[in-house]
Amino acid sequence: MSAEVNRHRVVIVGAGFGGLFAAKALRRADVDVTLINGTTYHLFQPLLYQVATGILSEGEVAPPIREILRRQDNVDVRLGWVRDVDVEARTVEVAGPGVSYTVGYDSLIFAAGSSQSYFGNDGFAADAPGMKSVDDALELRARIFHAFEIADLQTDPADVERWMTFVIVGAGPTGTEMAGQIAELAHRTLPGQYRHIDPHRARIVLVDAVGAVLNTFGDQLSTRALRELHQLGVEVELNTTVVGVDPEGIDVETVRGRERIPAMTKVWAAGVSAPPLARRLAEATGASTDRAGRILVEPDTTIPGHPEIFVVGDLMALPGRDGRQLPGVAQVAIQSGRYAAGQIRARLAGRTAERPFRYFDKGSLAVISRFSAVASIGRLRLSGFPAWLIWLVVHLFYLVGFKNRVSAVLHWAVSFLGRGRSERVTTLQQVYARTAMRDFGDPFAHPGDGAGSTAVGAGAGSPRTSR
Numbered sequence: 001m002s003a004e005v006n007r008h009r010v011v012i013v014g015a016g017f018g019g020l021f022a023a024k025a026l027r028r029a030d031v032d033v034t035l036i037n038g039t040t041y042h043l044f045q046p047l048l049y050q051v052a053t054g055i056l057s058e059g060e061v062a063p064p065i066r067e068i069l070r071r072q073d074n075v076d077v078r079l080g081w082v083r084d085v086d087v088e089a090r091t092v093e094v095a096g097p098g099v100s101y102t103v104g105y106d107s108l109i110f111a112a113g114s115s116q117s118y119f120g121n122d123g124f125a126a127d128a129p130g131m132k133s134v135d136d137a138l139e140l141r142a143r144i145f146h147a148f149e150i151a152d153l154q155t156d157p158a159d160v161e162r163w164m165t166f167v168i169v170g171a172g173p174t175g176t177e178m179a180g181q182i183a184e185l186a187h188r189t190l191p192g193q194y195r196h197i198d199p200h201r202a203r204i205v206l207v208d209a210v211g212a213v214l215n216t217f218g219d220q221l222s223t224r225a226l227r228e229l230h231q232l233g234v235e236v237e238l239n240t241t242v243v244g245v246d247p248e249g250i251d252v253e254t255v256r257g258r259e260r261i262p263a264m265t266k267v268w269a270a271g272v273s274a275p276p277l278a279r280r281l282a283e284a285t286g287a288s289t290d291r292a293g294r295i296l297v298e299p300d301t302t303i304p305g306h307p308e309i310f311v312v313g314d315l316m317a318l319p320g321r322d323g324r325q326l327p328g329v330a331q332v333a334i335q336s337g338r339y340a341a342g343q344i345r346a347r348l349a350g351r352t353a354e355r356p357f358r359y360f361d362k363g364s365l366a367v368i369s370r371f372s373a374v375a376s377i378g379r380l381r382l383s384g385f386p387a388w389l390i391w392l393v394v395h396l397f398y399l400v401g402f403k404n405r406v407s408a409v410l411h412w413a414v415s416f417l418g419r420g421r422s423e424r425v426t427t428l429q430q431v432y433a434r435t436a437m438r439d440f441g442d443p444f445a446h447p448g449d450g451a452g453s454t455a456v457g458a459g460a461g462s463p464r465t466s467r
Contacts, residue, residue: 083277110315
Protein backbone atom coordinates (compact mmCIF):
# COMPACT_ATOMS: atom_id res chain seq x y z
CA MET A 1 0.00 0.00 0.00
CA SER A 2 1.17 3.50 -0.71
CA ALA A 3 2.24 5.68 2.21
CA GLU A 4 0.46 8.67 0.70
CA VAL A 5 -2.48 9.90 2.78
CA ASN A 6 -4.36 11.95 0.22
CA ARG A 7 -5.08 9.25 -2.31
CA HIS A 8 -8.69 8.50 -3.10
CA ARG A 9 -9.96 5.66 -0.87
CA VAL A 10 -12.08 2.99 -2.51
CA VAL A 11 -13.74 0.35 -0.33
CA ILE A 12 -15.11 -2.75 -2.05
CA VAL A 13 -17.51 -4.95 -0.10
CA GLY A 14 -17.41 -8.52 -1.39
CA ALA A 15 -14.91 -10.47 -3.47
CA GLY A 16 -17.30 -12.24 -5.79
CA PHE A 17 -17.18 -11.55 -9.51
CA GLY A 18 -18.30 -7.93 -9.13
CA GLY A 19 -15.93 -6.99 -6.33
CA LEU A 20 -12.92 -8.88 -7.66
CA PHE A 21 -13.17 -7.48 -11.18
CA ALA A 22 -13.73 -3.97 -9.80
CA ALA A 23 -10.54 -4.29 -7.78
CA LYS A 24 -8.61 -5.55 -10.80
CA ALA A 25 -9.92 -2.69 -12.92
CA LEU A 26 -8.44 -0.23 -10.41
CA ARG A 27 -4.98 -1.76 -10.61
CA ARG A 28 -3.35 1.23 -12.30
CA ALA A 29 -5.59 3.89 -10.76
CA ASP A 30 -4.21 6.44 -8.30
CA VAL A 31 -6.33 5.06 -5.48
CA ASP A 32 -6.02 2.96 -2.34
CA VAL A 33 -8.40 0.01 -2.43
CA THR A 34 -9.63 -1.88 0.62
CA LEU A 35 -11.34 -5.14 -0.31
CA ILE A 36 -13.45 -6.58 2.52
CA ASN A 37 -14.72 -10.15 2.29
CA GLY A 38 -16.18 -12.66 4.71
CA THR A 39 -13.95 -15.47 3.46
CA THR A 40 -10.32 -15.64 2.39
CA TYR A 41 -11.22 -16.93 -1.08
CA HIS A 42 -13.02 -15.90 -4.25
CA LEU A 43 -15.69 -18.47 -5.00
CA PHE A 44 -16.32 -19.58 -8.58
CA GLN A 45 -19.89 -20.52 -7.76
CA PRO A 46 -20.92 -21.89 -11.19
CA LEU A 47 -18.86 -25.02 -10.53
CA LEU A 48 -19.86 -25.48 -6.91
CA TYR A 49 -22.15 -28.36 -7.83
CA GLN A 50 -19.08 -30.23 -9.13
CA VAL A 51 -17.50 -29.92 -5.69
CA ALA A 52 -20.71 -31.32 -4.18
CA THR A 53 -20.64 -34.33 -6.53
CA GLY A 54 -16.96 -35.18 -6.20
CA ILE A 55 -15.61 -33.94 -9.53
CA LEU A 56 -13.56 -30.94 -8.38
CA SER A 57 -11.90 -29.99 -5.12
CA GLU A 58 -12.88 -26.85 -3.28
CA GLY A 59 -9.44 -25.36 -3.97
CA GLU A 60 -10.08 -25.46 -7.71
CA VAL A 61 -13.19 -23.29 -7.44
CA ALA A 62 -12.08 -21.09 -4.53
CA PRO A 63 -8.61 -19.58 -5.05
CA PRO A 64 -7.27 -17.31 -2.27
CA ILE A 65 -8.04 -13.63 -2.81
CA ARG A 66 -4.57 -12.59 -1.68
CA GLU A 67 -2.99 -14.89 -4.25
CA ILE A 68 -5.16 -13.53 -7.05
CA LEU A 69 -4.27 -9.92 -6.17
CA ARG A 70 -0.70 -10.53 -4.99
CA ARG A 71 0.79 -8.30 -7.69
CA GLN A 72 -1.63 -5.42 -7.12
CA ASP A 73 0.13 -3.09 -4.69
CA ASN A 74 -2.77 -0.69 -4.18
CA VAL A 75 -5.11 -3.30 -2.65
CA ASP A 76 -5.46 -4.11 1.03
CA VAL A 77 -7.43 -7.36 1.49
CA ARG A 78 -9.22 -7.57 4.84
CA LEU A 79 -11.24 -10.41 6.34
CA GLY A 80 -14.59 -9.50 7.84
CA TRP A 81 -18.32 -8.98 7.46
CA VAL A 82 -19.60 -5.46 6.91
CA ARG A 83 -22.37 -4.87 9.42
CA ASP A 84 -23.24 -1.22 8.84
CA VAL A 85 -22.52 1.82 6.70
CA ASP A 86 -22.34 5.41 7.98
CA VAL A 87 -23.09 7.42 4.85
CA GLU A 88 -22.49 10.75 6.59
CA ALA A 89 -19.05 9.87 7.97
CA ARG A 90 -18.36 7.68 4.91
CA THR A 91 -17.24 4.69 6.91
CA VAL A 92 -18.13 1.01 7.05
CA GLU A 93 -18.23 -0.99 10.26
CA VAL A 94 -16.73 -4.45 9.95
CA ALA A 95 -16.84 -7.52 12.19
CA GLY A 96 -13.81 -9.74 11.72
CA PRO A 97 -13.03 -12.98 13.56
CA GLY A 98 -12.93 -11.79 17.17
CA VAL A 99 -12.31 -8.15 16.26
CA SER A 100 -14.28 -5.18 14.93
CA TYR A 101 -12.89 -2.31 12.91
CA THR A 102 -13.91 0.69 10.83
CA VAL A 103 -12.76 1.62 7.33
CA GLY A 104 -13.25 5.03 5.72
CA TYR A 105 -14.05 5.52 2.07
CA ASP A 106 -14.33 8.18 -0.59
CA SER A 107 -16.00 5.75 -2.99
CA LEU A 108 -17.82 2.60 -1.97
CA ILE A 109 -18.49 -0.34 -4.30
CA PHE A 110 -21.09 -2.59 -2.78
CA ALA A 111 -20.76 -6.09 -4.28
CA ALA A 112 -21.82 -8.36 -1.44
CA GLY A 113 -23.78 -10.75 -3.65
CA SER A 114 -26.92 -12.65 -2.74
CA SER A 115 -28.17 -15.11 -0.15
CA GLN A 116 -30.13 -18.33 -0.46
CA SER A 117 -33.86 -17.75 -0.28
CA TYR A 118 -36.32 -20.28 1.13
CA PHE A 119 -39.25 -18.00 0.35
CA GLY A 120 -40.06 -17.39 3.98
CA ASN A 121 -39.51 -21.00 5.06
CA ASP A 122 -36.05 -20.65 6.57
CA GLY A 123 -36.62 -23.78 8.66
CA PHE A 124 -36.19 -25.83 5.48
CA ALA A 125 -32.48 -25.00 5.48
CA ALA A 126 -31.68 -27.47 8.28
CA ASP A 127 -32.63 -30.47 6.11
CA ALA A 128 -32.20 -29.02 2.60
CA PRO A 129 -28.84 -27.21 2.33
CA GLY A 130 -28.43 -24.61 -0.40
CA MET A 131 -25.56 -24.17 -2.84
CA LYS A 132 -24.04 -20.80 -1.98
CA SER A 133 -20.75 -21.60 -0.23
CA VAL A 134 -17.88 -24.05 -0.01
CA ASP A 135 -19.32 -25.27 3.31
CA ASP A 136 -22.63 -26.01 1.56
CA ALA A 137 -20.90 -27.97 -1.18
CA LEU A 138 -18.78 -30.04 1.22
CA GLU A 139 -21.81 -30.79 3.38
CA LEU A 140 -23.80 -31.88 0.34
CA ARG A 141 -20.91 -34.03 -0.91
CA ALA A 142 -20.82 -35.81 2.43
CA ARG A 143 -24.59 -36.21 2.50
CA ILE A 144 -24.72 -37.63 -1.04
CA PHE A 145 -21.90 -40.15 -0.74
CA HIS A 146 -22.85 -41.16 2.82
CA ALA A 147 -26.40 -41.80 1.63
CA PHE A 148 -25.18 -44.68 -0.54
CA GLU A 149 -22.97 -45.99 2.29
CA ILE A 150 -25.81 -45.97 4.80
CA ALA A 151 -28.24 -47.48 2.28
CA ASP A 152 -25.79 -50.38 1.91
CA LEU A 153 -26.22 -51.12 5.63
CA GLN A 154 -30.03 -51.15 5.69
CA THR A 155 -32.11 -54.33 5.81
CA ASP A 156 -35.56 -52.78 5.37
CA PRO A 157 -36.32 -52.09 1.68
CA ALA A 158 -38.23 -48.93 2.64
CA ASP A 159 -35.16 -47.58 4.45
CA VAL A 160 -32.95 -48.43 1.48
CA GLU A 161 -35.29 -46.55 -0.84
CA ARG A 162 -35.42 -43.51 1.47
CA TRP A 163 -31.63 -43.31 1.65
CA MET A 164 -31.30 -43.75 -2.11
CA THR A 165 -33.79 -41.00 -2.97
CA PHE A 166 -32.39 -37.55 -3.76
CA VAL A 167 -34.65 -34.52 -4.15
CA ILE A 168 -33.40 -31.32 -5.77
CA VAL A 169 -35.63 -28.26 -5.42
CA GLY A 170 -35.29 -25.79 -8.27
CA ALA A 171 -35.06 -26.58 -11.99
CA GLY A 172 -32.83 -23.66 -12.93
CA PRO A 173 -29.22 -24.18 -14.04
CA THR A 174 -27.91 -25.15 -10.59
CA GLY A 175 -30.69 -27.64 -9.85
CA THR A 176 -30.61 -29.14 -13.32
CA GLU A 177 -26.85 -29.61 -13.25
CA MET A 178 -27.00 -31.09 -9.76
CA ALA A 179 -29.70 -33.58 -10.75
CA GLY A 180 -27.73 -34.63 -13.81
CA GLN A 181 -24.54 -35.21 -11.84
CA ILE A 182 -26.23 -37.24 -9.10
CA ALA A 183 -27.82 -39.36 -11.85
CA GLU A 184 -24.39 -39.92 -13.39
CA LEU A 185 -23.01 -40.90 -9.99
CA ALA A 186 -25.74 -43.49 -9.61
CA HIS A 187 -25.58 -44.85 -13.15
CA ARG A 188 -21.89 -44.55 -14.16
CA THR A 189 -19.61 -44.05 -11.17
CA LEU A 190 -20.92 -46.15 -8.29
CA PRO A 191 -22.36 -49.35 -9.86
CA GLY A 192 -20.30 -52.43 -9.00
CA GLN A 193 -18.87 -50.90 -5.81
CA TYR A 194 -21.56 -52.06 -3.36
CA ARG A 195 -22.51 -55.59 -2.35
CA HIS A 196 -25.98 -54.96 -0.94
CA ILE A 197 -27.48 -52.20 -3.07
CA ASP A 198 -27.70 -51.40 -6.76
CA PRO A 199 -26.93 -47.68 -7.28
CA HIS A 200 -28.86 -47.86 -10.55
CA ARG A 201 -32.00 -48.02 -8.41
CA ALA A 202 -31.36 -44.57 -6.93
CA ARG A 203 -34.27 -42.18 -7.38
CA ILE A 204 -33.44 -38.59 -8.37
CA VAL A 205 -36.35 -36.16 -8.26
CA LEU A 206 -36.16 -32.60 -9.60
CA VAL A 207 -38.93 -30.33 -8.29
CA ASP A 208 -39.96 -26.82 -9.34
CA ALA A 209 -43.01 -24.63 -8.88
CA VAL A 210 -42.77 -23.33 -12.46
CA GLY A 211 -43.86 -25.28 -15.52
CA ALA A 212 -40.53 -25.71 -17.33
CA VAL A 213 -36.96 -26.82 -16.78
CA LEU A 214 -34.48 -23.99 -17.43
CA ASN A 215 -37.44 -21.74 -18.16
CA THR A 216 -35.23 -18.73 -18.99
CA PHE A 217 -33.61 -20.62 -21.89
CA GLY A 218 -36.73 -20.71 -24.07
CA ASP A 219 -39.07 -23.51 -25.04
CA GLN A 220 -36.75 -25.29 -27.47
CA LEU A 221 -33.83 -25.70 -25.05
CA SER A 222 -36.12 -26.29 -22.09
CA THR A 223 -37.76 -29.19 -23.90
CA ARG A 224 -34.38 -30.62 -24.90
CA ALA A 225 -33.13 -30.38 -21.31
CA LEU A 226 -36.26 -32.11 -20.02
CA ARG A 227 -35.79 -34.94 -22.50
CA GLU A 228 -32.12 -35.34 -21.51
CA LEU A 229 -33.05 -35.48 -17.82
CA HIS A 230 -35.65 -38.17 -18.48
CA GLN A 231 -33.07 -40.19 -20.39
CA LEU A 232 -30.78 -39.95 -17.36
CA GLY A 233 -33.54 -41.37 -15.21
CA VAL A 234 -34.35 -38.12 -13.40
CA GLU A 235 -37.98 -37.69 -12.36
CA VAL A 236 -39.04 -34.12 -13.10
CA GLU A 237 -41.98 -32.74 -11.12
CA LEU A 238 -43.02 -29.33 -12.49
CA ASN A 239 -45.81 -27.07 -11.21
CA THR A 240 -44.95 -28.57 -7.84
CA THR A 241 -44.58 -26.48 -4.69
CA VAL A 242 -42.60 -27.56 -1.63
CA VAL A 243 -44.73 -27.15 1.50
CA GLY A 244 -42.70 -29.09 4.04
CA VAL A 245 -39.20 -30.40 4.64
CA ASP A 246 -38.03 -32.66 7.48
CA PRO A 247 -35.09 -35.04 8.03
CA GLU A 248 -36.82 -38.00 6.38
CA GLY A 249 -38.63 -36.45 3.46
CA ILE A 250 -40.28 -33.60 1.67
CA ASP A 251 -43.95 -32.64 1.24
CA VAL A 252 -45.15 -31.13 -2.02
CA GLU A 253 -48.32 -29.78 -3.55
CA THR A 254 -48.82 -31.04 -7.11
CA VAL A 255 -51.64 -31.02 -9.64
CA ARG A 256 -52.49 -34.43 -8.15
CA GLY A 257 -52.78 -33.01 -4.65
CA ARG A 258 -50.49 -33.12 -1.63
CA GLU A 259 -47.82 -35.82 -1.77
CA ARG A 260 -44.89 -36.99 0.32
CA ILE A 261 -41.51 -37.99 -1.08
CA PRO A 262 -39.48 -40.00 1.46
CA ALA A 263 -35.87 -38.86 1.00
CA MET A 264 -32.93 -38.46 3.34
CA THR A 265 -30.98 -36.18 0.98
CA LYS A 266 -32.46 -32.88 -0.18
CA VAL A 267 -30.78 -30.04 -2.06
CA TRP A 268 -32.22 -26.52 -2.24
CA ALA A 269 -31.37 -24.79 -5.52
CA ALA A 270 -34.34 -22.44 -5.77
CA GLY A 271 -34.38 -18.74 -5.03
CA VAL A 272 -31.97 -16.00 -4.05
CA SER A 273 -32.46 -12.80 -2.11
CA ALA A 274 -30.43 -9.78 -1.08
CA PRO A 275 -28.60 -10.07 2.27
CA PRO A 276 -29.93 -8.05 5.23
CA LEU A 277 -27.07 -5.57 4.87
CA ALA A 278 -28.68 -4.38 1.62
CA ARG A 279 -31.74 -3.35 3.59
CA ARG A 280 -29.61 -1.46 6.10
CA LEU A 281 -27.77 0.32 3.29
CA ALA A 282 -31.08 1.24 1.69
CA GLU A 283 -32.38 2.62 4.99
CA ALA A 284 -29.20 4.62 5.56
CA THR A 285 -29.32 6.19 2.10
CA GLY A 286 -33.07 6.43 1.61
CA ALA A 287 -32.90 4.16 -1.41
CA SER A 288 -35.76 1.98 -2.55
CA THR A 289 -35.60 -1.78 -2.94
CA ASP A 290 -37.46 -4.29 -5.07
CA ARG A 291 -39.34 -7.36 -3.81
CA ALA A 292 -36.12 -9.37 -3.59
CA GLY A 293 -34.43 -6.69 -1.48
CA ARG A 294 -32.19 -5.42 -4.28
CA ILE A 295 -31.40 -1.72 -4.30
CA LEU A 296 -32.83 0.42 -7.08
CA VAL A 297 -29.90 2.31 -8.59
CA GLU A 298 -29.31 5.09 -11.08
CA PRO A 299 -28.28 4.20 -14.66
CA ASP A 300 -24.63 4.62 -13.57
CA THR A 301 -25.16 1.99 -10.80
CA THR A 302 -24.98 4.56 -7.98
CA ILE A 303 -27.55 5.03 -5.23
CA PRO A 304 -29.81 8.05 -5.85
CA GLY A 305 -28.42 11.03 -3.97
CA HIS A 306 -25.17 9.23 -3.21
CA PRO A 307 -22.93 9.27 -6.28
CA GLU A 308 -20.05 7.96 -4.15
CA ILE A 309 -21.82 4.62 -3.53
CA PHE A 310 -21.98 2.06 -6.34
CA VAL A 311 -24.08 -1.10 -6.11
CA VAL A 312 -23.13 -3.85 -8.55
CA GLY A 313 -23.99 -7.43 -9.38
CA ASP A 314 -26.81 -9.27 -7.65
CA LEU A 315 -27.62 -6.39 -5.31
CA MET A 316 -28.51 -3.80 -7.92
CA ALA A 317 -31.97 -3.54 -9.40
CA LEU A 318 -31.52 -2.00 -12.84
CA PRO A 319 -33.53 -2.54 -16.03
CA GLY A 320 -31.73 -3.86 -19.09
CA ARG A 321 -32.29 -2.74 -22.66
CA ASP A 322 -35.44 -4.87 -22.87
CA GLY A 323 -36.91 -3.19 -19.80
CA ARG A 324 -36.58 -6.29 -17.63
CA GLN A 325 -34.41 -6.38 -14.52
CA LEU A 326 -30.89 -7.58 -15.17
CA PRO A 327 -30.42 -11.22 -14.14
CA GLY A 328 -28.24 -12.44 -11.29
CA VAL A 329 -25.44 -13.91 -13.39
CA ALA A 330 -21.69 -13.51 -13.28
CA GLN A 331 -21.44 -11.40 -16.44
CA VAL A 332 -23.73 -8.75 -14.95
CA ALA A 333 -21.49 -8.63 -11.88
CA ILE A 334 -18.26 -8.58 -13.87
CA GLN A 335 -19.39 -5.89 -16.26
CA SER A 336 -20.99 -3.70 -13.58
CA GLY A 337 -17.92 -4.06 -11.34
CA ARG A 338 -15.64 -2.96 -14.15
CA TYR A 339 -18.03 -0.15 -15.01
CA ALA A 340 -18.04 1.19 -11.44
CA ALA A 341 -14.24 1.16 -11.40
CA GLY A 342 -14.23 3.01 -14.73
CA GLN A 343 -16.54 5.65 -13.31
CA ILE A 344 -14.17 6.23 -10.40
CA ARG A 345 -11.18 6.51 -12.72
CA ALA A 346 -13.05 8.97 -14.95
CA ARG A 347 -14.00 11.19 -12.02
CA LEU A 348 -10.44 11.29 -10.72
CA ALA A 349 -9.23 12.24 -14.19
CA GLY A 350 -11.73 15.12 -14.30
CA ARG A 351 -13.70 13.61 -17.15
CA THR A 352 -17.45 13.86 -17.42
CA ALA A 353 -19.46 10.84 -16.49
CA GLU A 354 -19.29 7.94 -18.88
CA ARG A 355 -22.41 6.63 -20.58
CA PRO A 356 -24.92 4.73 -18.43
CA PHE A 357 -24.18 1.11 -17.68
CA ARG A 358 -25.25 -1.20 -20.48
CA TYR A 359 -25.12 -4.94 -20.01
CA PHE A 360 -23.90 -7.02 -22.92
CA ASP A 361 -25.50 -10.45 -22.73
CA LYS A 362 -22.93 -13.06 -23.73
CA GLY A 363 -25.44 -15.87 -23.47
CA SER A 364 -26.40 -18.64 -21.08
CA LEU A 365 -25.12 -22.18 -20.65
CA ALA A 366 -26.17 -25.15 -18.57
CA VAL A 367 -24.82 -28.70 -18.47
CA ILE A 368 -27.24 -31.62 -18.39
CA SER A 369 -24.74 -34.48 -18.28
CA ARG A 370 -21.30 -35.34 -19.61
CA PHE A 371 -20.94 -34.21 -23.23
CA SER A 372 -24.43 -32.70 -23.18
CA ALA A 373 -25.42 -29.10 -22.48
CA VAL A 374 -27.69 -26.35 -23.73
CA ALA A 375 -26.52 -22.94 -24.91
CA SER A 376 -28.44 -19.76 -25.65
CA ILE A 377 -26.14 -17.16 -27.24
CA GLY A 378 -27.89 -14.31 -28.99
CA ARG A 379 -30.17 -15.91 -31.55
CA LEU A 380 -28.13 -19.10 -31.53
CA ARG A 381 -29.60 -22.14 -29.79
CA LEU A 382 -27.37 -25.16 -29.35
CA SER A 383 -27.68 -28.41 -27.44
CA GLY A 384 -25.77 -31.63 -27.01
CA PHE A 385 -22.03 -31.96 -27.57
CA PRO A 386 -21.43 -28.60 -29.36
CA ALA A 387 -23.01 -26.74 -26.44
CA TRP A 388 -20.94 -28.81 -24.00
CA LEU A 389 -17.72 -27.81 -25.79
CA ILE A 390 -18.70 -24.14 -25.48
CA TRP A 391 -19.41 -24.69 -21.78
CA LEU A 392 -15.97 -26.27 -21.32
CA VAL A 393 -14.11 -23.42 -23.00
CA VAL A 394 -16.07 -20.70 -21.19
CA HIS A 395 -15.59 -22.19 -17.75
CA LEU A 396 -11.90 -22.77 -18.33
CA PHE A 397 -11.57 -19.14 -19.38
CA TYR A 398 -13.22 -17.84 -16.22
CA LEU A 399 -11.45 -20.14 -13.77
CA VAL A 400 -8.96 -17.92 -11.97
CA GLY A 401 -5.37 -19.14 -11.98
CA PHE A 402 -3.39 -21.32 -14.40
CA LYS A 403 -3.01 -24.18 -11.93
CA ASN A 404 -6.77 -24.26 -11.36
CA ARG A 405 -7.37 -24.70 -15.08
CA VAL A 406 -4.83 -27.51 -15.35
CA SER A 407 -6.14 -29.47 -12.36
CA ALA A 408 -9.76 -28.92 -13.42
CA VAL A 409 -9.04 -30.37 -16.87
CA LEU A 410 -7.42 -33.43 -15.29
CA HIS A 411 -10.37 -33.99 -12.98
CA TRP A 412 -12.84 -33.48 -15.82
CA ALA A 413 -10.96 -36.11 -17.82
CA VAL A 414 -11.30 -38.57 -14.93
CA SER A 415 -15.03 -37.91 -14.61
CA PHE A 416 -16.13 -37.35 -18.21
CA LEU A 417 -13.85 -39.72 -20.13
CA GLY A 418 -13.70 -42.30 -17.36
CA ARG A 419 -16.17 -43.21 -14.65
CA GLY A 420 -14.37 -42.01 -11.54
CA ARG A 421 -14.69 -39.02 -9.25
CA SER A 422 -11.45 -37.49 -8.02
CA GLU A 423 -12.90 -35.99 -4.84
CA ARG A 424 -14.87 -38.62 -2.92
CA VAL A 425 -13.33 -38.16 0.52
CA THR A 426 -16.05 -37.13 2.96
CA THR A 427 -16.46 -37.07 6.73
CA LEU A 428 -19.43 -37.05 9.08
CA GLN A 429 -18.08 -33.82 10.50
CA GLN A 430 -18.89 -32.18 7.17
CA VAL A 431 -22.49 -33.29 7.58
CA TYR A 432 -22.94 -32.13 11.17
CA ALA A 433 -20.63 -29.12 11.47
CA ARG A 434 -23.28 -26.64 10.36
CA THR A 435 -25.78 -28.05 12.87
CA ALA A 436 -23.18 -27.97 15.64
CA MET A 437 -22.31 -24.34 14.93
CA ARG A 438 -26.00 -23.48 14.96
CA ASP A 439 -26.65 -25.31 18.24
CA PHE A 440 -23.47 -24.49 20.14
CA GLY A 441 -22.53 -21.20 18.56
CA ASP A 442 -19.79 -19.91 16.29
CA PRO A 443 -17.04 -18.26 18.38
CA PHE A 444 -16.45 -15.84 15.53
CA ALA A 445 -20.09 -15.41 14.56
CA HIS A 446 -20.65 -12.45 12.27
CA PRO A 447 -23.68 -10.29 12.90
CA GLY A 448 -26.37 -11.91 10.91
CA ASP A 449 -26.02 -11.79 7.20
CA GLY A 450 -22.56 -12.56 5.93
CA ALA A 451 -22.42 -9.38 3.89
CA GLY A 452 -19.03 -9.12 2.36
CA SER A 453 -18.79 -12.86 1.96
CA THR A 454 -18.19 -14.36 -1.42
CA ALA A 455 -21.78 -14.57 -2.47
CA VAL A 456 -20.62 -14.46 -6.03
CA GLY A 457 -22.36 -11.64 -7.80
CA ALA A 458 -23.95 -14.44 -9.68
CA GLY A 459 -26.87 -15.37 -7.62
CA ALA A 460 -28.48 -18.43 -9.04
CA GLY A 461 -27.22 -17.83 -12.52
CA SER A 462 -24.00 -19.00 -14.12
CA PRO A 463 -21.34 -17.66 -16.36
CA ARG A 464 -23.47 -19.65 -18.57
CA THR A 465 -21.59 -17.97 -20.54
CA SER A 466 -21.81 -16.73 -17.33
CA ARG A 467 -22.98 -17.34 -13.90
